[in-house]
Amino acid sequence: MLNLRHALLASALMLTACMPAGLPGLVEGALNASTGNNSSSSNTSANSSASANASGSASLPDPLEIATLSGLKASSCSEEGTIRSANGEATNIKFSNNAEGRVTVYWLDRQGSRVEYKKLAKGESYTQPTFVTHPWLIANDQDQCLGIYLPEQGGTVSVDVKKTVSVANSGSTANLSAVTEANITEERARQGAACLTNKGLKTQAGAVEAAIGLYVQMKGTFGAEIAKQGYLTGVAKLLNDHGC
Structure with a gap:
């Protein structure tokens, strides 16, 4: 148990450059809880009162008001980070921009992360080979999500913006629920990592992904709750600090 304790603490220390300074203490506190050692305590309540991030009272756009669709279904931007690509039938998708502003077309990959494909000025169109199980996201010129669109049939489908x-608040942040040390989960942490990546905060996203990886490895040894206290509770403050 002692060697595993040291391994956990050493791993946590590697994350402190981007994670809250109390992360090793959270790990130590989690391990003490598992062995009945109450000599040290972690200040895990301080971050629970973090602000409810950038969601505020922002109203997300109705994706059906943003675009006219043929052969696709629309999803709210609130689902960004949870909708992901899978294997499916081939199709083609035509994007047309008849709005006043420029839009950006993103593919959502198997992790639910944005992959930029095309920027369309007013009057421009673009056809992309894809699959019926591949979601596409339309963002405005401030890179805020306007809608997510998933092909439902083969042939050619169309999105006419x-x-x-x-x-109000970026698409990647407005769609994510407030996160605290109490409600942080692996899935919510993954959504936060995708949000950080979309904001260009690759170092912070990498730190969150590393914490998730350690959580997954250690929950088999110590149990999900202890692994969560050790690695995911520290993620909550990082996500709130960056509006994710």
């Missing part, structure tokens, strides 16, 4: 709007 008819307007853009400005969303």
